[in-house]
Amino acid sequence: MNQVLKRNEVPDEHRWNLEDLIKGQEAWDQEYRQVKEQVKDIARFQGKLSDPASIKKCFELEDKISLHMERLYVYANLKHHEDMTDPAYQALSDKSKKLSVEVNEAMSFISPEILSLSDEQLQKLVASPELSFYKRTLEELIRQKPHVLGKDAESLLAQVGNLAQAPGTIFGMLNNADLKFPKVKNEQGEEVELTHGRYIQFLESPNRTVRKEAFEAMYATYAKQKNTIAATLSANVTKNIFYSRARKYPSALEMSLFGDKIDKSVYTNLIDAIHEALPLMHRYMELRRKLMKLDELHMYDLFAPLVEEYKLDITYEEAKATVKESLKPLGQDYLNILQEGFDNRWIDIYENEGKRNGAYSWGAFGTHPYVLLNHKDNLNSMFTLTHEMGHALHSYLSDTNQPYRYAQYTIFLAEVASTLNEALLMDYLLKKSTDPKEKMYLLTYYMDQFRTTVFRQTMFAEFEKIIHEKAEQGESLTPQLLSQVYYDLNVLYYGKDMVVDKDIEMEWARIPHFYNSFYVYKYATGFSAATSFAKQILDEGEPAVERYLGFLKSGGSDYSINILKRAGVDMSSTEPIKQGMSVFKDLLEQMESLAK
Template structure:
């Protein structure tokens, strides 16, 4: 029985076992976890025996690296089990305690092994190359060692590195302060709801209120929400300014040419990739303007306001999909990925990889998580809404990416970078979207699906690129010595909204303060990866559908690549060159086509 059929949420022990994940592939019991925890706690201090000795010989370097990997691998399993158990029921103190213990152990291990990279940096490159020739077992670490040496010019002396490490906690200050302001101290006014009742505006309710079909509720929620940020604009501007100064400090300390270059170098991403994204999206804003015009016409308003861009432009459509139906739909939608991929989907469904329904105390939302020695796990809170179908497709994409990487790569290369993390999940969503558009005959349902897809494009490609452009702009100004004031932030942000949404929308003054609520502006040039990952996925899904087997083989090899090469190179082997503007252009061409199709239906 799904939770849709129940009046109240069940307790965890009332949920049928067939709807729960099975964590015994990590540890057979809590006692086994405790035994492993105690072993790791006893073993990890031995890493100190390698301090100051990694450069002595090839054998000693290999021994130190293998010992460190062994501890990390066990620690990953400990964390995976405790975290999954904790998320089953966040009120269970036993698993909260286990999670806290393993987090403490993670910190202790990280501190004890922090000497490894700085010590390798001090070994001359010629000596490392000699070690690689001398010790066959080191060959597996070649890419990892090359990656450390690639950034050698940006590392400092051991004493200077220690000082930078000591400053790490201080550097997190602006983000932590913003988090407390935004999540703990921020209070919002109440507004009049559907029946005249008082409804408190909150972070969780805000977007839902903007989707409300009642326009005065959307308007009042919008104005109430941003009034609270306007009251604190000076404090939040100072906090964001401090965060940007942090980025400039590390950029200068590590001898980079810009904050952007410093942020992208960790994944060896050329600055041109970032700039290309902004340029190509900027050159294709006419499609967004047509979408805004379509939205205005569909809603039947004389003036389209910023609080009108989230509400659906189609009438309410009931598209309930049971979990059993979802499995069947996904098997058909993802069939283009081949029999091997489908067999892994079958395993995910039949071997208890997925925790399906909500129960009391269960963590909200959805995710995929894995460790090297166990198959991936997916947390869902499935409610039979069509959005849950897309979420399931999304998380299965992550899960199978992790499965392939873990199966094909040694431990050190099994984890993939953030730059490619959203590719596999979005490929699955794109294939599902195409399948639904091909098989849905009901016109209202078809419009509903198209609206969902168009909003994904707007939110993931256009909006995240606007964020990326704002982030680059304010860092550039800081590097030029321009004072970063609340007035500057709001003016530049308002101008970007005008650029991205066009003249056919009324730019309410409140939108100028939106920069004050975006936590990603404290993540150091993170958001562009949502747009590049989405664009790469659209290009790959088109190749899979149009080219077939050859494209599928390349794509599966990409999934198996982990971090065995730089993310740009891995994507290139799949058939997408993110150094070129083509993948971004292909995605935006798809958006343009969808806008025209939607225009023909509404």
């Protein structure tokens, strides 16, 4: 697929079939009108949610409205993403968003009203046979009760919501719109303006001078704004502390983990287990230095290619066949669903004019999931295909085994199925490879995923933990303090044998994730859980596969930690992270022997 087609030129077999979701515009309009009517009906329950019969009817209607809303929203946005320049679907997407806000507002009375009941009344509701299906919903409401305030205080906190978004919004504006980077020289010696997008390309350059210049220019630009950005990040931390104290949580960290019912020890265990494995990371850095034939390894050398670009041309058909072959350990049932997705147009395959970039899996309960790709015939796209189909099959198995209310899995679990598929694909490719150059290319690809997803995200998570604790103890988050903490963590994670350039102390200033606090650790835990599953599946076979499929079918029917534990991955211990690290060690040893 060389030239980029217009949307109406894309052949049917390369497009997803959205008629499986909603039959077209007329059907969408009809369902939209239906939701508008149902929203009026839900208001009838206001002030009446004290007995099991009313609560049951209210929950049933809530589910009905939510499901229709989800279908309308997903369809409108999938259509919009096919060609984002099409005004008809821009309008439909906006219309679905407005309806979603209306629906959420109309149903917002349900939880506070039930929670206003006495503890005794709530316990009676949980024990009520009539509400047995909703027992988990009610128990979750009761768990949250100590952190829900009175009506006036909740109203006040809701109004603070717009203020609370300010640090993230200000950082976004500064980072994406106002910061201007200098020009740097590219490989051809031409002056090119440095941008966020080009920065990574420059760091991946085989030319060391290009990398160094881009690295120094990037951080010098942030250093000029260090006072403003430190004030913005500090305001975000202050906001988190304000909410945690207002809602009576012991700390900002514990508040952020509460929603998923995850103990603080899961977070600290991750950091402890990675600290234990840092000698392996340091060994990898030393190997990188040797392979790059450098006297000293600098921070700007971390993304440079270790082996010359190994061209793997993989057509979409070949990618599908390889992915299917690599997922054989998961058994025939899994492969059948995968094939169904390939055959029945779940996937929108190639780029077209106006199509949203990137890749994702999305859908609505009651129909199969959809996958958006922008496939290129390379290794990366093959990994993207197996990654997104991992999400899709997780959703499919959750939706077909759970009722609507309990089908949706949490973000904590979301990356496990996708990353597991990648681990099995990598294992398959490494076992099959006979060319040392290809093998080294694959190993580098996988090792860098460990480095960026497990080590680097854990370092970010540790930085967030330290700065929140300091602020909770009354320390001021000055640019000097933030830079010192960040620099020291880099020395710890990358090792003393590496030159940890002074400029890196400003990296905290360019990480947008720090405004979505205590989120990044989920990348590291998800990757570790997936690696642990893959290891068990490859070592044990059938029993491990059964446990894993049980995990995929669980949706959100229990708390994330419990779902994983039942499947054989106990994230409340350090075991899965240690299993992940033993895979990392094995890959490192393979690389070291190839490098001899």
